[in-house]
Amino acid sequence: MIRKILVVTQKEILDHLRDYRTGLTTLLWGLFVIFLMGGMTMLLGANLREKLEKPFRLSVAGMENAPNLLAFMAQQNVIIEPAPADPKAAVIAGDISVALIIPPEYSENFSSGKTATIQLVYDSSRTSVVLDKIQVEELLKAYNRYIGLLRLSVRGINPRVIDVVQIEGVDTATPQSKALLFFSMLPYIIISVIFTGAASIITDATAGERERESLEPLLINPLPRGWFAIGKMLAAIPFTMLTLIITLAAFAILLRTLPLGEIIGIRPGFDAGTLATILLLCLPVIFLAAALQTLVASFTKTVKEANTHLPYIALIAALPGALIPLLPIKPALWMMLTPILGQQVLINQILHSEPISAINVLVASLGTSLVSIGITFIAVKFYESERIISR
Amino acid sequence: MIQVQGLSKSFGKIKAVNQVSFVAPDGQITGLLGPNGAGKSTILRMLYTLFKPDEGTAQVDGYDVNRFPLEVKKRIGVLADARGIYPRLTARENIRYYGYLHGVEKSVLEKHINILIRLLDMQAIADRKAKGFSTGEKLKVAIARALVHNPQNILLDEPTNGLDVISTRAMRRLILRLKEEGKCILLTSHIMQEVAALCDHIIIISQGSITASGTADELKQLTGQSDLEDAFVAALGVKEEWG
Numbered sequence: 001m002i003r004k005i006l007v008v009t010q011k012e013i014l015d016h017l018r019d020y021r022t023g024l025t026t027l028l029w030g031l032f033v034i035f036l037m038g039g040m041t042m043l044l045g046a047n048l049r050e051k052l053e054k055p056f057r058l059s060v061a062g063m064e065n066a067p068n069l070l071a072f073m074a075q076q077n078v079i080i081e082p083a084p085a086d087p088k089a090a091v092i093a094g095d096i097s098v099a100l101i102i103p104p105e106y107s108e109n110f111s112s113g114k115t116a117t118i119q120l121v122y123d124s125s126r127t128s129v130v131l132d133k134i135q136v137e138e139l140l141k142a143y144n145r146y147i148g149l150l151r152l153s154v155r156g157i158n159p160r161v162i163d164v165v166q167i168e169g170v171d172t173a174t175p176q177s178k179a180l181l182f183f184s185m186l187p188y189i190i191i192s193v194i195f196t197g198a199a200s201i202i203t204d205a206t207a208g209e210r211e212r213e214s215l216e217p218l219l220i221n222p223l224p225r226g227w228f229a230i231g232k233m234l235a236a237i238p239f240t241m242l243t244l245i246i247t248l249a250a251f252a253i254l255l256r257t258l259p260l261g262e263i264i265g266i267r268p269g270f271d272a273g274t275l276a277t278i279l280l281l282c283l284p285v286i287f288l289a290a291a292l293q294t295l296v297a298s299f300t301k302t303v304k305e306a307n308t309h310l311p312y313i314a315l316i317a318a319l320p321g322a323l324i325p326l327l328p329i330k331p332a333l334w335m336m337l338t339p340i341l342g343q344q345v346l347i348n349q350i351l352h353s354e355p356i357s358a359i360n361v362l363v364a365s366l367g368t369s370l371v372s373i374g375i376t377f378i379a380v381k382f383y384e385s386e387r388i389i390s391r
Numbered sequence: 392m393i394q395v396q397g398l399s400k401s402f403g404k405i406k407a408v409n410q411v412s413f414v415a416p417d418g419q420i421t422g423l424l425g426p427n428g429a430g431k432s433t434i435l436r437m438l439y440t441l442f443k444p445d446e447g448t449a450q451v452d453g454y455d456v457n458r459f460p461l462e463v464k465k466r467i468g469v470l471a472d473a474r475g476i477y478p479r480l481t482a483r484e485n486i487r488y489y490g491y492l493h494g495v496e497k498s499v500l501e502k503h504i505n506i507l508i509r510l511l512d513m514q515a516i517a518d519r520k521a522k523g524f525s526t527g528e529k530l531k532v533a534i535a536r537a538l539v540h541n542p543q544n545i546l547l548d549e550p551t552n553g554l555d556v557i558s559t560r561a562m563r564r565l566i567l568r569l570k571e572e573g574k575c576i577l578l579t580s581h582i583m584q585e586v587a588a589l590c591d592h593i594i595i596i597s598q599g600s601i602t603a604s605g606t607a608d609e610l611k612q613l614t615g616q617s618d619l620e621d622a623f624v625a626a627l628g629v630k631e632e633w634g
Binding site for chain 1: 436439440441442443461462464465467469471472473474475476477478479480484488489491492493494520533536537
C-alpha cells in the first residue's frame with residue numbers, strides 16, 4: 001500500500017517538473033537572495049563608510065556669537081556653514097538635517113560664567129536625522145565638559161571631583177555577531193522560502209485537480225482517500241527542499257563573493273557546513289508547511305481560493321521570527337515546543353556561532369513533527385468527506 | 392453484477408435519490424435514463440463509493456459499497472461526469488498512472504495500454520502531452536484509464552456527452568464490444584435515442600425515483616405510447632415545460 005502512495009507522489013513530481021512555474025519559483029528565490037540581500041548589504045556598507053569618512057557639515061546661525069565653540073568643532077572635523085535666514089523652515093523643508101542657533105546674549109553669558117543657552121533645531125520624525133542630532137549633541141557635551149574642566153582648574157578644584165562614575169564598556173559581541181546584523185533577514189527568508197517554495201504544487205495538486213475535474217476520477221482508484229492527500233503532500237517536500245537548498249546556496253555564494261571584509265569590516269564565520277545544518281534543522285518545518293498547505297488545499301474549492309488563504313499562513317509562520325529580539329536570551333522549553341519559533345531561535349544561535357544543545361534540537365524537531373502529523377490527520381479527514389468532490 | 396436496494400441520498404432538504412432499487416447483470420447494458428438533475432450521477436457516485444447512501448445498500452459483485460469500498464473500486468471502471476485528465480502528462484502516462492494505482496503488474500499493464508490505444512484508435516496522440524486535446528481525444532484517454540485494469544463492471548456517466556457524431560458512433564461500438572465480452576455495463580443518459588440504441592434494460596429516473604423500467608418495447612407498452620420519446624415523457628410524469 002505504501003507503494004501506491006509513492007505512485008501518487010511520483011506522478012505529482014513528474015507532473016510538476018514539467019510545469020515551468022515550479023522552476024520559476026525556485027529561480028526567483030535564488031535571484032532574490034543574490035540581488036536584494038547582496039544589493040542591500042553593499043548599499044548599507046557603502047552608506048556606513050560614507051558616513052564615517054565624510055566630514056560632518058553643520059549649519060549655524062549667529063556664528064559671530066561663539067567663535068570659541070566653532071573653533072572647537074572645526075578641530076573635531078566639522079565644517080561650519082552659515083545657516084539659512086530661517087533655520088527652522090530649512091529644517092522643516094529638509095534642506096538641512098539640523099541647525100544650531102546661537103543667540104546674541106551667548107557671548108555675554110559665556111564670558112560671565114553663566115549658563116549660556118543655544119538651540120538645536122531638528123525634526124525627530126525623520127529617522128535619518130537622528131544620527132546627525134546625536135553627533136552634534138555629543139560634540140556640544142564634549143565642549144561643555146572641556147570648558148567646565150578648565151573653569152574648575154582655574155578655581156583650583158581638581159576636575160576629577162565631577163567624575164562620579166566612569167563607564168568602561170566590555171562588548172561581548174563576537175565579530176561574527178556584529179557582521180550578522182546584516183544577515184538577520186536570513187531566518188525570515190528561510191521560513192518564507194519553506195512556505196512559498198512548493199505552495200503552488202500543493203494547491204495545484206488538490207484544488208487545481210478539482211478545478212480541472214480530474215480529482216473525482218482519481219479518487220475512484222482503489223486507495224483509501226487520505227492516501228492521495230499524503231502522496232501529494234510528500235511530492236511537495238523535495239521541491240521545497242530544492243528551493244531552500246538553492247536559496248541557501250545563493251546565500252553562500254553571496255558570502256564568498258561579496259567583499260564583506262571591506263564593506264562591513266568583518267567576515268562572518270559560517271560555511272557550507274553551517275548551511276547544511278540549517279537545512280536539516282528545517283526539515284520538520286518543511287513537513288509542517290506541506291501539511292498546512294495540504295489542509296488549505298483540501299477545503300478550498302479553487303486554486304484562486306486557496307491562494308487567498310496561503311499568504312497569511314506564510315505571514316503567521318514567519319511572525320515568530322520577528323519576536324526573537326523580544327525574547328529572553330536563553331532558549332526556553334516553551335520556545336522549542338512552539339513550531340517554527342524553536343527552529344528560528346536555533347538558526348539564530350547557529351548564525352551567532354553559539355553552541356546549540358542536542359536536546360533543544362530534538363524537542364523542536366519532535367514538537368513541530370507532532371503538530372505536522374496532527375494537521376496532516378485533519379487534512380486526511382477533509383479528503384475523506386464528500387465535500388471534497390461536490391462542487 | 393451490480394445490485395441496488397432501496398438506495399436514498401439527500402443533500403440538505405433536497406432528496407436527490409429516493410428508494411432506488413435495480414439489478415444490472417453481467418453481459419447486459421443497463422441504462423439510467425432521466426432528465427438533467429434527476430439523480431443519475433448521484434446514484435453512480437454512491438456506486439463508486441464517493442458518496443455514502445443515507446439509506447439502502449448496493450453491491451458490486453457481491454461487495455457492499457459501504458463496507459468494502461476498496462474491493463468495490465477494484466472491480467469497477469468508471470467514466471465519471473468529471474473527466475479531467477492531466478495536461479502535462481502524455482495520453483499514455485495518464486493511462487499508466489491509473490494502472491499503477493490499481494496495482495496492475497508492469498508488463499501486463501504496458502500490454503493492456505497498447506491494446507486500449509489500438510482499440511480506441513489513439514496511436515497518433517498516445518505519446519503527446521494531453522494539453523490541447525480535443526473533447527473526443529480527452530474522452531478516449533478517460534475511457535482508456537477507466538478500463539486499464541480490465542474491470543468486470545463498467546459505469547459510464549453520460550458517455551457521449553459533448554461528442555461529435557463520429558466519436559459518438561465509435562463510443563457506442565466500444566460499449567457493445569464490452570457487452571460482448573460479458574461485462575456488466577451501467578450507463579446514464581438524458582438522450583432517449585442513445586439508450587434505445589444501446590440498452591437491454593432501461594430504468595427511467597425522475598426526481599430521484601424510478602418511474603418505470605423495462606426494455607424499450609416494454610416501456611412503450613407500459614405507457615401506451617408507440618413512440619419511445621413519448622413513452623419517456625409519459626413515464627417521467629411531468630408536464631412539458633422548461634424545468
